[in-house]
């Protein structure tokens with residue numbers, strides 16, 4: 001292999017097949033198991049989309065009721081997870097907090113009488129683990145935000161669906177249906193996106209026959225970075241820096257002069273705009289109206305207009321979701337953990353797909369370090385010299 005053959009960042013490389021979702025940059029479309037994401041966001045509760053991603057089909061009323069029953073059963077913050085979070089400094093990044101919480105859940109899962117590694121290949125157990133994790137994550141994310149605000153945790157409510165209960169546990173107030181609807185749409189839009197960096201990470205870990213929790217923990221680490229999920233947090237920092245629409249032009253000129261990346265814009269696959277942005281922008285618009293914050297819409301539009309007209313690079317999903325989560329009342333540091341709560345469905349669907357048709361993921365590299373050299377004074381044996389002759393120069 002030569003350096004000319006290398007596809008840096010695996011750009012454009014097709015590494016496997018997947019039946020979970022299809023991203024089509026030509027038609028600006030995104031299908032989950034064949035369904036356009038816009039149709040799912042307009043019609044489905046997040047629970048139904050989770051079922052779709054895991055099983056391949058939208059649930060029957062009975063299947064949805066059963067998923068909701070299990071989800072409600074596992075909604076509360078486990079005591080040992082709370083204790084582990086409480087050991088962390090308040091300044092810990094919430095992504096690290098959630099990553100730690102998932103690790104604790106994984107280490108505590110000894111169902112079947114042994115380490116989860118023993119059952120890493122069982123589809124039934126992995127589905128059960130996926131549902132339990134998905135059910136526990138809202139309480140973990142909500143607790144993190146409340147802990148940083150020095151507030152007591154709020155117990156889950158059995159009479160609320162996933163999205164409404166998530167908001168209830170975070171804010172301790174009856175959520176408005178307009179807000180629940182916008183939040184539910186965001187959860188659906190964030191749920192799945194083929195071989196993005198965090199999902200690919202989860203698949204790499206799974207490919208070694210490691211367990212589902214280890215794959216999710218690794219995926220959280222990949223999601224944290226601002227070139228990926230961390231961008232929704234970074235977008236809000238940019239909005240805070242700019243302040244209001246009239247500051248956009250001078251701010252952008254200075255940022256571009258400093259060669260800064262403008263978070264929330266650009267995408268590895270979509271070059272003509274992210275398929276999810278119009279749906280999330282419409283959800284943001286309902287929140288702008290609900291909270292009477294035309295200033296947010298004005299800043300959004302001004303920055304989008306200026307950046308797109310200067311660079312021809314379009315917003316990605318993190319651009320509208322950042323200000324949407326801010327309007328709902330989430331702390332900026334909580335934005336990427338919200339992404340985890342949603343994407344855990346896609347990650348686990350991919351983990352199960354990878355486990356079901358596994359091949360160890362192990363690419364090659366072209367070596368560009370120093371030529372072979374030797375430790376001063378070392379005299380190789382005849383066998384070692386012979387073996388070195390046989391060793392390939394590159395992988």
Ligand SMILES: CC(=O)SCCNC(=O)CCNC(=O)[C@H](O)C(C)(C)COP(=O)(O)OP(=O)(O)OC[C@H]1O[C@@H](n2cnc3c(N)ncnc32)[C@H](O)[C@@H]1OP(=O)(O)O
Nearest residue numbers: 226227228229231260261262263264265266267268316317
């Ligand atoms: C849900 C998600 O994870 S969506 C992604 C969220 N991430 C962000 O919003 C971070 C900001 N965006 C970016 O950094 C990039 O657009 C990425 C990482 C998402 C995609 O990157 P790639 O496909 O590798 O494209 P790459 O970074 O090489 O960009 C190509 C060119 O456009 C420029 N560019 C791309 N995005 C941006 C941006 N947001 N701001 C400024 N310039 C940008 C690059 O600097 C590069 O310019 P150059 O050719 O002069 O060096």
Ligand SMILES: O=C([O-])CC(=O)C(=O)O
Nearest residue numbers: 192193195196197268269
């Ligand atoms: O697909 C990607 O590279 C990033 C992305 O938009 C996502 O994970 O939702």
